[in-house]
Amino acid sequence: MTHAVAGWSIRRPWTAVVLWIAFVAACLAIGSTVPARTATSLESTVGQAAKAEQMLRGAGLADPATENILITARTGRLDVNAARAAAAAVNSRLSALPEVAQIGIPVTADRKDAVLLPVVLRGDPDTAIDHLAGLRAATDAVAGQFPALRLAQTGSASLTDGLAEQSAKDLDAAGVISLPLTLVILLVVFGALLAAGVPLLLGLSAVAAAFGLSSLMSHLLPSTGTTSAMILLMGMAVGVDYSLFYVKRYRDERARSQGHLDAVRIAVETSGHSVLVSGVAVIVAMLGLFFVHDVTFSSLAASAVLVVAVAMLGSLTVLPALLAGLGRVLDRPRVPLLWRFAARTREPRLWPFLLRPSLRRPVWTLAAAVLGMLLLTAPALGMTLSQPDVDSLPRAVPEVAALQRMAEAFPGEQARHKVVVAAPAAQSAQVEQRLRGLEGNVEDTTLRTSADHRVHELILNTDVDSESAEAHQQVDGLRERLPDALRGVDATWAVGGDTASSMDYTANLDRALPWVVGFVILATAMIIVVAFRSLVLALVTAVSNLLSVGAAYGVITLIFQNIGGGKIVSFVPLFAFAVLSGLSMDYHVFVLTRIRELVGEGLPTRTAVARGITESAGTVTSAAVVMVSVFSVFVLGNGIEFKQLGVGLSTAVLIDALIIRALVLPAVLTMLDRRTWWPARPQSQPHRLVTTGLAVDDLRPAVVHAQAAGPRSAAK
Template sequence: MSRGSVTVRVARWSATHPWRAIGLWLLLVVVAVGMSVAIPKQQTESKDNWVGQSGQAAELIEKAGLGDRPTETVLLTDPDGPLDKAAASTAIAQLQQKLKALDSIQAVGQPVWSENGKAALVPMELKGSPDDASDNIEEIVATTAEVQKANPDLSIAQAGSASVDAGIWKQVGSDLAKAEKLSLPITFALMLLAFGALIAAGIPVLLAFSAVGAALGFYAPLSYLFPDGGSVANVVLLIGMAVGVDYSLFYLKREREERRKGRTTLDAVEIAAATSGHSVVVSGLAVIVSMAGLYVSQDATFTSMATATIVVVAVAVLGSLTVLPALLAKLGHRVDRPRVPLLWRLNRRIGPGGISRRILAPVLRYPRAALVISAAAVVALAVPALGMKTEPADLNTLPQSIPEVRTFKELQANFPSQGGLSYDVVAQGGGAVAALTGLQESAVQTGKFVVPPGEAIRQADGTAVLTLVSVLPESSANGEAALSQLRTELAPAALGSVTWAVGGESAESVDYGNNQRDRLPYVIAFVLALTLVMMAVTFRSLAIALVTTVLNLASVAACFGVLALVFQHTWAEGLLGFTSAGFVVSWIPLFLFVILVGLSMDYHVFVLGRIREGVAEGLTPREAVRKGITESAGVVTSAAAVMVSVFAVFATLGMLEMKQMGVGLAVAVLIDATLVRIVMLPSIMVLLGRKAWWPNKLSARPTPEVRDREVVAV
């Protein structure tokens, strides 16, 4: 890269005006954090996720004003045996009195006793919309808890959409706090191993953490355009810490390398900006391009993830190009202080690429054999992906440690018609009510559906709605089977020519998962096409672009194979602390694909850049690969170790989706940084030789520096 490039000019200004650059960065972070405090973050609404036939049904219900008010249920049981009806009646009277006094409660129903005599429930109707219910649910749950304290011999717990969502959010908050507590010290420890000095280890962690805080602040106003689907904070922490540390690591390692060669601090910063700074920009753009593929899915949750990730990557790139050169210029040689004696000596003794040199030697000597063996290993890991099952998350994928989840399952066990898989069949036009009445009879006669208590069919302005509940236990497979029976058999036979649609929460879950699967090919095509063009432009080589695409697909395939092996079976349950649902949650593969393509480009660009430097100097392809891999190995290993450790933290969290995401990312980065980048990539580059850079013509003549090294070697 030219020493007059934008990255060099920015770095030079920051290095010659360090206090201004540092002050501007601190101002940026403070303003961003202030925005997150002053501007309330917007959350997605239920209508944002309407898709397919269930979305049509929800829209018809909303237009007719037939939507159910949000409801909650209080379940009473006796942990020691059959329910004492007298004690339960006393507790129910207290519940009704206290709940009716709340402004957020529209009505409290009469108690319903289970046929098995083991439970009773008290239904309640909340005011407003489901979104309003989530704002008031804490007060209602607290009221139920008060009655529980007054009746210690009974088990009194609440369940419903709003309370379960509140329990999930509480678990997510707990998981996020745990991830923060673990990821920061682990990352710092890895940086300490990489640098052997406290200041050098602290700078990447500090910049990454400040980038995460700033990104969350900048996302707050953007959430009015791209509302948070519930995972933004997790994803920003996950990706922000990974790329923020990596970008600083790339830059800092190159600057230290140039200083060791005798360069001045300013010259070292400029060279780092021209090389690693350029790689950081390309890597950041690659992640941004990959994440932009989530916009193709046209999903509110994915759109919020994409927006937040793009922001945190952009902030991390900006920090590595501005405040990092300023800090390095101000600190100079003091960046390597205070040294940790044992780690410092160990780093010096191992030298750059110490371990990788030993692995790389046989790869360069026998490239064909290395490629065949490594490709076979990747294929073996990827084969289970052919049998990977993807289904929407359901009650069984939620941590059973969430009290509301346990209550909901107990409610289903005692009252099948109350908490099971619910479907709303909407009919519009003349004869809608009569047609739905016939559907009700035929559905109940199958023995697979029941009608919940209350008004069976609601109607208004020519639109009627029938609610049916499946008697099958709640699961994704049962939900899809019940929905299929309604849509393909029962509804067409009973409703005839009447306009109809089957919706409801259970149908929305199935349609959402199917929509994600249908969108996946478009997302893959978008991401692969743009990254291929980007690599071709960056390295001016079609061969490099194609090799990059193939290697990215290899890493993703191996990741999917491991996911299927781990989460569709039970052998890893004790190891990772989860109960296998027998499938991978449907949004995970699509999300992992775009993340992995972006992150794999992170150090792929850095490694190829070092190889290209060697080729441009006139080294033979084999020597250029040896030089590029060896000189970048320490950075790649450290970067991969940071990513794997941060992602592995998420594998320890309670939410199954976060666990699957953490395992998938950690395994993929580990495979990508070792098997793919140290074995497959070098062997391919050696076999291609100078053809790898076609049609770009790099000089085949060695530079004076290379000739001098060759003379010394002789």
């Protein structure tokens, strides 16, 4: 079917281009008319903590949204009297706002360096972000009256809003940097502006279409703050790479004196096949993240699947059409020095030199390469995972800076556990009595009951840090004691709170890890089996992917934990594994396809490996540089999770494109020789015409524009 689609696009190139533009425009129209749905705090919680929050919300006992007005000195010591006067002025203004339910008593820090005014908002906590404008206006108005003081607002709603705004800024900055950088790389590769622009335009159009469709998709799978970044990251990486494979193969075939349409046809059958296989591999790998049963992972996976699917669709439709329609115009306008560099036809020297150890001494080369990658992996054995805390959030966000100053002025975030029990109203008194027995040595407790006396909440405000081992033990103890405490009561129960939520999130990742890893490895291996009919290649693929991912983990741990002194964000390793397992298939499939072509032509495996890797080295290296440039831009952002992802993905792509392709893969294939393709063996097959039986002459009307560029544009 893909051949038929590509054949139709080749026969009617400009119709295909117009339809693609219409498709992208329709997607953008959908995105502008359908508002995206963002995941709620409840949807972002997992495990027993999510169950507790759901029970509280159903009973009308959910905690309201709370904002904090922090008053500190801009310079020097704080004038406490002035700070309290400012707090009173803020109180007066906020009291008139309908969205404010309650204003607390101003609290002065022990060191007299800050005054804190808590504000409770009305309504659904998940929509509190829509009511922040009035609070900010009131705070700003009072700040103008006290120029010596710094009045800052922070809380769950304002923090979410500030981080989202910063994420949008980082995304814009990433686009501003990555687009010209990618264009420069493509100009070096192709030496012509139009040839460089085609991959970039396909990548941009795939990202634009996916942005629009993601708004519609969010009503099935709610989006998170990382959705847009994921679409840009994956869309530019795969969209540009897929096009690069096509254009490079098309130009190589033209350089071998193939006719214009023959070159397009061969590019579709070879690079098109590679794009199809690698795209399916990326999609399947990302689908593995659904085993986590977490809204963040599901949103990231769905976004990646969406943009990769759009990029694949473009590579099978509009890209062959552009190649067929543009013809030699694709090489215009030429950049003088870069064109001379890109058009060189001399035999490469670097890659034959790099491949020499693998071809002559494959065993020793493989052993040395694997040992080196295992050494890179070693730091990952001490990897410590953690959810982002106050110190890891970007201080460039004003709300984060305020939160960090508040933590310094009022240290010690204490664990607050919630024990929630649902039981028949007739057993209300019995449940309250049993819950009181769980208070233990905790002095600060609160017992709340719903209006219908069916749901009860015991709040335990402890004096231990919320992320301490003792707090974790308290949650485990409550969960162990509750079944016995409620024996004889027809009740359902759950223990929640921030500590329980963090514990459940980590436990959920631990549970999902073997499922995700197993699914991704087996699924990508099966794709190799279907594509190449080789069980041996499937095994080689799985092992090489694990080596490159392990090395990337080691580099992340070394930079951010061993050297940086921090911790690895808990979702990064699992997410990076799925992404890398899919993206590594790009180069793997492209190289293996070329090697199989040469073996099918009758070359011995060793010779086919040497020629296949050497001939594809330029394309693979160029694609790797494009991906690394896209991923590296995210290191410049403010979010620690994207810094870690940027470093990990860039490292893995470099390792995969250079070490795996230059040392590990050729050494393994040379050692295996004919057994590489077991149980099948590549058969020599002539290139099939992708136009469902039409002869090349029947396609000449499709290239009128190309022929108009000069007599040499005609198909030979």
